[in-house]
Amino acid sequence: MPLLSNLASFLRRLLRRQQTERELDEEVRSHLELLIDEKMKEGMKPAEARRAAQLELGGVEQVKEEVRAVRAGAWLDTLIQDIRFGLRMLRKNPGFTTVAVLTLALGIGANTAIFSVVNAVLLRPLPFRDSGQLMMIWHTPPQKSFPGIPRFVVSPANYLDWRSQNDVFKNMAAVGFAPINVTGTGEPESVLSTKVSADFFSVLQVRPEMGRAFLADDDQPGHGNVVILTNAFWRSHFDADRNVLGKSIRLDDQPYIIIGVMPAEFSFPLQAKLAIPLAWTDKERTVRGNHNLLVIARLKPGVDQQQAQAEMDTISSRLAQQYPADDAGWGAAVVPFHDFVGGSVRAALLLLLGAVVFVLLIACTNVANLTLAKALGRRKEIAIRTVVGASRSRIMRQVLSESVLLSLVGGTLGLLLAQFLVSSIAAFLAPQLPMSVTIGLDGWVLAFTLTISVLTGIGAGLAPSWHLAKANLNASLKQASGKSDSDLSGARSAFVVAEVALSFLLLIGAGLTIRTLYLLRSVNPGFNPHNVLTVPLAVSQTKYASSEQQRAFFDSVLEGVRTIPGVDAAGAVDALPFQGGSTQPVIAEGQPVVPMADQPEVAVRVITPGYLHAMSIPLLQGRGLGEADKVGSPPAILVSEAFANRFWPHDNPIGKHVTLTFSNVSSREVVGIVGDVKINGLDVIQPIEMVYEAMDQNERIPAMVLSVHTSLSPVRLISAVADVVHHVDPEEPVVGAATMDTVLDQSLAKQQLSMTLLGAFAGLALLLAMVGVYGVEAYAVRQQVREIGIRMALGAQRHDIFQLVVGKGLKLTLLGIVIGLVVALEVTRFMISQLYGLSPTDLVTFAGVAILLISVALLACYVPARRATQIDPAEALRYE
């Protein structure tokens, strides 16, 4: 009953707020009048009676406030009042409001943006049914042959054995990749295709939007000429034609029937454009030593990752015994599919998330500081409110709702900012991810933003509200408005110290990343990337069926390219540095003959004459590969310096023999030693053992990358090179030409992203800290005009005053730096995986950041200090 009645009263009051207030006022006043009447009846004089009555009543406003406090729904009432009042205060102080809202918008916006990326890439389940059951299965290679490489792709025969022998996975799919030439749909082009086993679609539980998925029949040799397109490819090449099913498309010069189109939100692994069946022949099914597949599997319900791992361990050891030549030492690792998607950027994203949290803390501190400064001016107002009946908790609530209000406005603005930031980060990040994910603002992100906005608001308002609420009432009322108060300025100084410390940490993080990138850029890659144009060319293996035909194609293209004016060297390689490439077991002369699984693995590159010259890879000893190294002439090979040092540290390598186990050629004679080249990333310090064989002495050469050295700007050669290629074969796609400098830059893209964002966030932190220091100093000078005036009247020189002001700011800054330093020494070690060539306590970075922060603090103090020296003593003494 009372509950219903309470609700009714509350609603009634909500609708008739003014009347309720008027009635309350009238009631209390009539009570006062009745009291006066009573006192006068007792014989008091009117004035005396009024005073006695007022004393007994205890203040009209207080009584009213107490009534309001107990009324049904009073808290909501108060909240509405607080918000109204808060809005009025914010409107009345546009300067303060603008600075605070912008500060918060930057802090909250940065957090929202990074959180949306983290959410999309690391947190949100992948858009597949029961995506938690999806696992990747990798090989773990023998560490003797593959030192430091934890995971490896899988060979066909091993995949087939895993699939048939396990009892933990519902199904298991193999996924391979190959560039494929598309002709007959406009310009010929080379796109990345994925070759998948028929159960790929049932493992992921995805289905084409149009048409059908692959069936077991499609996965048989001779039946595999069917293709499923991504939505994007369908749109770009078939204008989203709904009658595309059943049409034919030429891939590597073979007709394929289009049987399906995937939904728009789906992407194939490695963002391949189209999928065709693996359709292995019986011979291909027995390949155990050649690793080239990703394996994706779905756990049976009720089976977890550990159980699956145990099962795979058993199968692996069985295979190792059964096929020691291929499988000895090869294990399997079961990892969640989600890690495959986000794993490569995880560390960088978490680092950025840490950075933006710091930015938000600084923003929060700054707003707390501003609010506190403003609070000094409001002490009288607050005191009056207290006198007329506002309780301490009421005042706290009022100040808090003001700062939460600020923060919500800032958060809204931050969302807009985040929208912009997210789209640029997503554009940057997308090529780094092995599967495309939708990065954007969703319900979780909005909830996150709302939560941090409210928390930030409370965080920023807590200290000021507490200070105001406990402020001594009498002291405040007596005080001339806005006189300095050591207690409050102490709190403000503490805030500045905290801000400086936080910015120091962020700047250290950014500094270490920037130094890393700088050091990486100055690493000698072993070749000269400048003035080199690279052009990937892949020939169709049906059109150019024999290796003679393939060789003839590349030879004529290179011959033509060398005649282009400005070209001074041109060659080709099967894989450029930083773009993967083959690793094979080898037997070097003089080494014990061991089974293939125990043979050392080295990088193997196929090159044409002219490649080493175009890339400026130095020949250290012997001769390079030339036109004479052909089919029929004695097989020749070049080895890298690291290779020579590993296998023949004391002998002359020239004239020794190397056998590539996968090759049909029995052994090749070493004719030259070339310099080491970084091929797996500039941050790999260990030199890589490599061999180079001649294209003319190799069996399969379906795809090569031209590298052309020129004295001109390399990009200007692209059309001339394309003309040469089309002169040889008009159907050959020329796509993806890039300068070697670009290829090198792309290998640093992840570090570049971290550096750009961390740098931006650190810059923001620095700016906010500068505003913080400036605010405190400027305020202090305004408060101390009298004191400074007296000092000057007593003979202080201008530079004394200048030093006084600057000295105080500097003291706070130094304290902040010291605290930041102590914390930084502890936390930067979490960055080790992101650093190259320097320690996480790099002296150069630490010293540089400290100097930067001190200079910025000096700059921030300069203006207030100048103002202090310009105070006129005579005027200052009159100043109140």
Added chain:
Amino acid sequence: MSPQQTNLLQGTLDLVILKALALEQMHGLGISRRIDQMTKGTFRVKPGSLFPALHRMQDAGWLSSTWGESDNNRRAKYYRLTKAGRRQLEAETERWGRISLAIARALEAC
């Protein structure tokens, strides 16, 4: 917020207000003087406690109010018991009886 959860003092205040209004409708000052008289000056209810209590009890549906004229022609707000208020008075009286008996027994037991 529920009236059932009122502490002892507030419960007592509610009870004496309900009791004061048991016979006739009264304005705030009247209630306060009536309590004074009923308790022979032991209970002096200040306006700062009285008015919040009156409003709270009205919200709970125990009291209703109308504006009227006082003896000396002043406009004043008069409170009277509703049916629910009367039931609450009975319940509170009974409860108070039990509590005071229990306390008395507890004190005698020593």
